[in-house]
Amino acid sequence: MKSAPTVKQLVKSHLKNTTKRILIICRGEHHHNTPLRHSFATHLLEASTNLRHIKLLLGYSSTKTTEIYTHVAKSSFDSITNPLDL
Numbered sequence: 438m439k440s441a442p443t444v445k446q447l448v449k450s451h452l453k454n455t456t457k458r459i460l461i462i463c464r465g466e467h468h469h470n471t472p473l474r475h476s477f478a479t480h481l482l483e484a485s486t487n488l489r490h491i492k493l494l495l496g497y498s499s500t501k502t503t504e505i506y507t508h509v510a511k512s513s514f515d516s517i518t519n520p521l522d523l
Contacts, residue, residue: 478506 442450474495481491492503 475506478503482506 478491478495481494482488488500488503488507491506492500495503497503
């Protein structure tokens with residue numbers, strides 16, 4: 438008789454499945470998730486994530502494609518104060 442899975446096994450399985458779903462979304466295999474990809478990329482950019490990392494996460498071959506998110510996130514940079522202006 439097979440024993441019930443442990444909590445560790447259940448968590449590991451859940452994380453594995455969730456990671457697969459996230460990677461599918463990030464690589465654009467579901468075109469209806471484009472707004473989610475844009476939101477995800479903009480959020481990462483606003484959180485100071487390196488543009489090259491975002492490029493890799495989204496599966497883009499060029500950083501030029503990823504740069505489209507910089508104009509979306511510029512509003513978040515407007516609130517940054519230059520330390521020299523203080």
